[in-house]
Amino acid sequence: MISIIISYIFLGISLSAPVGPINIAQFNKGIHHGFLNAWLVGIGGMLADVLFMLIIYYGITDYLTTPIPKLLMWTLGCLVLSYLGYESIRDSKKKITLAESNQYEPPIKSFVTGFLLAASNPLNIIFWIGIYGSVLTEAVHTIGKQQALLYSSAIFIGIMIWDVSMAAIAHFSRKRINKTIIKWISIIAGIVLWIFGLNFGYQAIITFIDIY
DSSP states (O other): OHHHHHHHHHHHHHHHOSOOHHHHHHHHHHHHHOHHHHHHHHHHHHHHHHHHHHHHHTTOHHHHTSHHHHHHHHHHHHHHHHHHHHHHHHHHTSOOOTTGGGOOOOHHHHHHHHHHHHHTOHHHHHHHHHHHHHHHHHHHHHHOHHHHHHHHHHHHHHHHHHHHHHHHHHHHHGGGSOHHHHHHHHHHHHHHHHHHHHHHHHHHHHHHHHHO
């Protein structure tokens, strides 16, 4: 049983590892504001993941895959990521020193940023339905629903390990880079978030055309 739990922990780490909006936002927040803010971005994203997991666990994903909810999710994802991309590029234009890179940002703002990034990302929803849905189906059939919930918790331990690791990497990286690099990290992070946002906007238009 221990080996199975460990394998699910590694599954959680592998699910979190691919580069996406959450990892980019975590690193950006860590560079500017330190470990706590970077970690809270991950915690906010993980809360959204918990909600997705519960949705899948209780079998109500069919509604989310219908055209109107998909259109709303793509549109919301486009707006949220585009705004956060703008915010990141805007912050890069501020004249900062390394000391000022410790500027205070309310922890709740970082938490909300992570939650919105994960909750408004339709790819995240599709990803969880595809990956976790198949894992849960197999687990329920082989070990039962109660045990499947225990193994689901192991997945989140893996996600939390990755979040702490990302926050630590961002925090300690900031001590070794200069303000020019900090500026370009913000710009690149903003551009990447815009790319994700534009892609979501494109998907929203395609979904709208398909509906009407």
